[in-house]
Each structure stands twice: as C-alpha cells, then as structure tokens.
Amino acid sequence: MSETRISAAAFADTKPHYELLDGLRGVAALLVVFYHIFEGLSFAAGGTLITTINHGYLAVDFFFILSGFVIGYAYDDRLGKTMSLGNFFKRRLIRLHPMIVMGAVIGAVTFCIQGSVQWDGTKIATSMVMLALLCAMFFIPAVPGVRYEVRGNGEMFPLNGPSWSLFFEYIGNILYALFIHRLSKKALAVLVGMLGVFLAWFALFDVSGYGMIGVGWTLDSVNFLGGSLRMLFPFTMGMLLSRDFRPMQIRGAFWICSVVLLLLFCVPYIENNGPISLNGLFEAVCILFIFPILVWIGASGKTTDKRSTQICKFLGDISFPLYAVHYPLMYLFYAWLIDNKLYTFGEVWPTxxxxxxxxxxxxxxxxxxxxxxxxxxxxxxxxxKKPAA
Incomplete structure (x- = not known):
C-alpha cells in the first residue's frame, strides 16, 4: 500500500488533485483496521472464519489500484523526461520509507511488551528481535523458519505483518520506473488483460488452497505468486485508467464509493463446493471490474464545500500512517484475546x-x-532544487 495523496511539491502547481481518492483511501484504511479486529477474534478462537467484515482483505487490492492510478497520473509524462530514474526512486523512498521504519520500531516495542515470545510460547532472544528490526528497517523479508522470523507464523515482516503489501508496492514502483511507464497505451492494455486472466485463474481455482485470495504475506512460492498478481493487475489497471481517464458527471461520488466498499467487504465468506471457487469468483469480480469503476467514479467526483475537502484531506493524510502502524497494536490485542479466551465481539467491544x-x-x-x-x-x-524563475 502506498499513498494516494501526492506531495504538493510534486505536481500540484501543474495538475489538479483528486481529493475524493484521498478520502476513499482513508475509508479503506479505516475498514482494514476494523477487519483486523475481527481477524483477531478468529485467530484467538483457533482460526475460525472471520466474520462481519469478511472480505476486508480486498482493501489491499483497492489500495494497489489507487496507487497505480495516482503514480501513472503523477509521473507518466515526467519520468525519463523532466525527472530521472534516480529522482523518482528518491521521491518514492522519501514518501514511503519513514513510516515503514516507524512501523518496524513500534512492532519491536510491542513484541517486547508481549514478553518476546512466539504465539506458541517459545522465548525469542533479544538479538533475534534486534535482527528482525534491522531487517524490517531495510525491508529485507524473513523466510519462513529463520530465527529472526520471531512470531513463528511465517510472516515476511513479523514485527509488522501488513508491510508485506508495501514490499510488493516497492516491486511495482521499480517495475514501473524500469519499463511499464515506457509502454504504449495499447501495450499496457494487453499487459493488464494478461494479468487479469492470471489473477482470475488464481482466484477462481483457489490455487493457494486458502479458499480466498488473502495471500502474499509470506514467502512460500504460492504466496509470492499470488502476492505478485494481487499487486501487478490492479497496479497496472490503475495506470491504464489514468492514461485514458475522462471524468463523468456524478453527484455524491464519495458516499457512493464508500458505501459500495463497505458492502463489498461485508459480503459473507462463500464456501467452495465445486471446481470453481465461488468466493474466488466474488473476489475476481471485485478486483477486475468493481474496483476500477469505483476509482473512475471517485476520480470524477469533486468535493463541494470546505468541510468535505477537509474531511477528504484528513482521511488521505491519515491513511498511510494508519495502515503502516496499526498492526503492532493488533498483536497486543490478539495476545489479550488469547490470554483471556475471548472470542466474540460482544465480549470485547469496549477494548x-x-x-x-x-x-x-x-x-x-x-x-x-x-x-x-x-x-x-x-x-x-x-x-x-528548482531553478529560480
């Protein structure tokens, strides 16, 4: 996940800004936190199905398409012309990496608060916690089973699990800078179509065996493939949309998109009863069709007054920091649920x-x-520095 909101210094003097996309990114980030609360209840109960906001993991795919749209919009006509590759990478690192470091530090602190133990109670040496922190700060993912994979459940970044999507975001940025931005609109459309077919295959035939497309968080072969597809299709689709974007007249775009996201994320999990995964079909329809439409609607809409502009700005500003630092608090919440054998929202809603x-x-x-x-x-x-006029 990267930011929707691009620094004003980047291009605000030459291009209009999509305030509603900022707001939608914030809405999705708030829903992710809500989803992770229910994920904790499922985890504490021994891996039961996540309820209420069942498909909240699809927010990651929505983030990727937002990111692709904004990056394509911001850099397609500058990269390799008025901006060098080096400056592009520096700009992206400056935008993303400080919060990645902060998330890792908070993750290390909360892990120590938990007593530096894995979920099965195994004590972890302080040296391994520090090594995990160092690797996370330099964005080096952990291979399942290595000693610095300190939580013991295979996460790429065990101090702050959601960083896996930012890892794929970095890969997407590198691929964009090296070759995707050079593609013609037709070639990009062909690439998007091919990636869409592969993503649909992965979801419809439940290649991961999870019964869902919530993959990418660990470094086994299926997760790396699935995580790559989850990033590449929406990322490039967002770029394609940015190249051929024509706004349409629509009122209430922000509320329409927000309600649709909430409803989609709350659709109950669909059990698989045949060779085609019905849950995968729902996921594929969301990612391949509904999310691009929502981005198009959101980019077409306008804030109508000062208050709505402020709300969208706040949501956009808070979205990336919220995604980057909330999960270490979730680890503490999960540990509390397990210790107290609490498994329902009704029991824990105040906490x-x-x-x-x-x-x-x-x-x-x-x-x-x-x-x-x-x-x-x-x-x-x-x-x-920009030269003086």
Whole structure:
C-alpha cells in the first residue's frame, strides 16, 4: 500500500488533485483496521472464519489500484523526461520509507511488551528481535523458519505483518520506473488483460488452497505468486485508467464509493463446493471490474464545500500512517484475546473500540510528529532544487 495523496511539491502547481481518492483511501484504511479486529477474534478462537467484515482483505487490492492510478497520473509524462530514474526512486523512498521504519520500531516495542515470545510460547532472544528490526528497517523479508522470523507464523515482516503489501508496492514502483511507464497505451492494455486472466485463474481455482485470495504475506512460492498478481493487475489497471481517464458527471461520488466498499467487504465468506471457487469468483469480480469503476467514479467526483475537502484531506493524510502502524497494536490485542479466551465481539467491544481509536491517534501522532517533519527534511536534503524563475 502506498499513498494516494501526492506531495504538493510534486505536481500540484501543474495538475489538479483528486481529493475524493484521498478520502476513499482513508475509508479503506479505516475498514482494514476494523477487519483486523475481527481477524483477531478468529485467530484467538483457533482460526475460525472471520466474520462481519469478511472480505476486508480486498482493501489491499483497492489500495494497489489507487496507487497505480495516482503514480501513472503523477509521473507518466515526467519520468525519463523532466525527472530521472534516480529522482523518482528518491521521491518514492522519501514518501514511503519513514513510516515503514516507524512501523518496524513500534512492532519491536510491542513484541517486547508481549514478553518476546512466539504465539506458541517459545522465548525469542533479544538479538533475534534486534535482527528482525534491522531487517524490517531495510525491508529485507524473513523466510519462513529463520530465527529472526520471531512470531513463528511465517510472516515476511513479523514485527509488522501488513508491510508485506508495501514490499510488493516497492516491486511495482521499480517495475514501473524500469519499463511499464515506457509502454504504449495499447501495450499496457494487453499487459493488464494478461494479468487479469492470471489473477482470475488464481482466484477462481483457489490455487493457494486458502479458499480466498488473502495471500502474499509470506514467502512460500504460492504466496509470492499470488502476492505478485494481487499487486501487478490492479497496479497496472490503475495506470491504464489514468492514461485514458475522462471524468463523468456524478453527484455524491464519495458516499457512493464508500458505501459500495463497505458492502463489498461485508459480503459473507462463500464456501467452495465445486471446481470453481465461488468466493474466488466474488473476489475476481471485485478486483477486475468493481474496483476500477469505483476509482473512475471517485476520480470524477469533486468535493463541494470546505468541510468535505477537509474531511477528504484528513482521511488521505491519515491513511498511510494508519495502515503502516496499526498492526503492532493488533498483536497486543490478539495476545489479550488469547490470554483471556475471548472470542466474540460482544465480549470485547469496549477494548476493541479503544484499540480502534488508539490506532487512529497513534497514526496521527506519527504523521505530525515524525513522518511529515522527516519527509520535509529528506526532501530538502536530497531532492534537487528548482531553478529560480
């Protein structure tokens, strides 16, 4: 997951800004936190089906298409012309990596608060926690079974699990800079079509065996393939949309898209009863068709007053920090659920609400006290100055 909101210094002086896409990204991030609360209840109960916001994992696929749209819009006509590859990579690192580092640090702190033990109770040496932190800060994923995979359930980034999607985001940015941006619109459309076929195959035939497309978080072969497809199709689809975008007149675009996302994420899990996965069919329809339409609608809409503009800006600003730092708090929440044998939302809703609000507050503090100042300093130090007029 990367940001929808692009720094004003990047191109606000030459291109309009899509405020509603910022807001939609924030809505999706808030729904992800809600989904992870119910994931914790499922995990504590021994792996039962996640309820209520059953398909919240599809927010990752929505993030990828938003990212592809905005990156294509921001850089297609500049990369290799007025912007070098080096400056593109520096800009992306400055935008993304400070919060990746912060998420890893908070993850290490919460792991130590838990007593530095794996889920099965195995004690982990402090040296391995520090090695896991170092690897996470340099974005080196853990292979399942290595000693610094400290939680013991195979995560790429055991101190902050959702960083797996940012790992694939980095891969997408590299591929975009090296060759995707050079493709003609026709060639890009062919690539998108091929990737869509492969993604549909992966979902419809339940290649992972999970009964869902919630893959990519670990480094086994099926997860790496699935994670790559989950990133590549929506990422390139977003870029294709940005190249051929023609806004349409639509009122209430933000609310329409927000309600549709909520409804899609709350569709109950569909059990597989045949060679074709019905749950995979639902996922494929969402990713291949509905999400691109939602991005198109969101990019077409406009905020109508100062208050709605402020709300969308806040949601856009908070979205990436919230995604980047909320999960370490979830680890603490999960451990509390397991220790107290609590498995239903009705039993834990006051604590769950505190975790939810606390995640938002933590993200806002990280944004204002760390992320924005650090990015300003890095931009001033490492990005080229514009010549005086």
């Amino acid at each position: 769950a609400l505190m975790v939810y609000i606390g995640s938002i507050l933590l993200a806002y503090l990280c944004l204002k006290c760390y992320d924005e100042p650090v990015r300003r300093w890095l931009t001033k130090k490492f990005m080229p």
